[in-house]
Amino acid sequence: MHDYQREFIELTLARDVLRFGEFTLKSGRVSPYFFNMGRIDSGAALARLGRAYAAAAVRSGVAFDMLFGPAYKGIALAAATAIALADGQGRDVPWAYNRKEAKAHGEGGTLVGAPLKGRVLIVDDVMTAGTAVRESLDLIRAQGAEPAGVLIALDRQERGQGELSAAQEVAAQFGIPVIAIASLADVLTYAGERPELAAEHERLLAYRAEYGVKG
Ligand SMILES: O=P(O)(O)OC[C@H]1O[C@H](OP(=O)(O)OP(=O)(O)O)[C@H](O)[C@@H]1O
């Protein structure tokens, strides 16, 4: 685990983004931990998070022309990343997002922001079973644009449709990189180093044995 990953996990624990307990996920899985980006609820915290995403995008070396944030939480994340790229990295890239429900009045439709074209980097919070990312990939390709990669804060490293992790499946099927600031393996390492998180560490291991990638 790199220093920036340890710092990122500490930031998410300090802000209550990363919590231990019992949570039902979009996939229906019941998880002993949850990553709630909704807790990044101040301007300074969001700016810091945007800088972490922008740094990860640049560090990855992935070539992209624009950002796309899936509703809902991906919207704020793509916005924060676009701002950080412009302010901190000198890159003014277009960005767009979708609505979960199509708007029937005004400009209408589900897509908002820059037209989807060129190489599109998807920006979201977590990947579990990969449903949200696959929906975004469909949207991007339906517009004739090209997915460039997926940028997330946390790869939960859970099985997707087969035995590989959702991130591995997406990477293999679409030939794109999945860039995560941290992964379940990092959370496990972090929890394993702290005696006060011993019970949580055990529950994480049991959950990984059920839903994680084998081996
Ligand atoms: O890999 P998956 O199994 O798709 O799960 C991860 C997705 O689930 C959540 O979105 P959700 O639509 O539940 O919530 P939001 O509206 O708060 O973004 C999360 O923000 C990811 O987009």
Ligand SMILES: O=C(O)c1cc(=O)[nH]c(=O)[nH]1
């Ligand atoms: O799989 C999900 O639905 C999910 C997991 C998680 O850790 N955080 C989140 O917002 N959604």
